[in-house]
Amino acid sequence: MLLDARKAATRAVHIQGGLRAAQVPEFAALLAGEEGTIAVDLAFSKDDQGRYVVQLKVEADVAVTCQRCLGPMLQHISGNTRLAVVMTDQQAAALPRHLDPLLVEGQMCNLHALVEEELILALPPFNYHKQSECSTSLAVYADPIEEPEQARTNPFEVLGRLKLDEEHQE
Numbered sequence: 001m002l003l004d005a006r007k008a009a010t011r012a013v014h015i016q017g018g019l020r021a022a023q024v025p026e027f028a029a030l031l032a033g034e035e036g037t038i039a040v041d042l043a044f045s046k047d048d049q050g051r052y053v054v055q056l057k058v059e060a061d062v063a064v065t066c067q068r069c070l071g072p073m074l075q076h077i078s079g080n081t082r083l084a085v086v087m088t089d090q091q092a093a094a095l096p097r098h099l100d101p102l103l104v105e106g107q108m109c110n111l112h113a114l115v116e117e118e119l120i121l122a123l124p125p126f127n128y129h130k131q132s133e134c135s136t137s138l139a140v141y142a143d144p145i146e147e148p149e150q151a152r153t154n155p156f157e158v159l160g161r162l163k164l165d166e167e168h169q170e
């Protein structure tokens with residue numbers, strides 16, 4: 001979706017909506033599956049310095065791969081960034097710290113690409129189940145404890161010994 005960010009800022013456009021992972025393929029490529037929900041909130045405005053800014057919020061529940069057991073898990077991610085529309089790298093470099101540059105070439109900014117970048121930034125690089133939910137730790141607990149040597153005694157030997165004991169008693 002293309003949008004004129006400066007016009008949107010002048011008109012104080014506010015966009016809220018949901019996305020499917022398939023609509024942000026670079027982000028989807030980092031996931032374990034395309035199920036889940038992605039909620040996006042974009043609020044365009046002009047700040048008191050006359051800059052065109054956009055407050056971008058993303059909230060998502062997506063399936064990622066646990067790096068311990070390699071099984072799928074649900075991960076909640078959220079991002080919240082304030083961006084200022086800039087036309088050049090010099091303008092970007094001059095921005096104060098609390099503003100990230102949104103480099104717009106020509107008039108239009110690609111909202112999907114913007115949201116996709118924010119989602120990728122918000123996604124932790126490594127994800128792990130909680131210890132109690134991870135199938136690796138379950139496997140460790142389920143592993144049979146190495147049987148002590150004694151238990152492997154041939155059952156016939158035991159029978160034989162019982163017999164001997166009985167004979168001794170007679």
Ligand SMILES: [Zn+2]
Binds near residue numbers: 068128134136
């Ligand atoms: Zn796991």
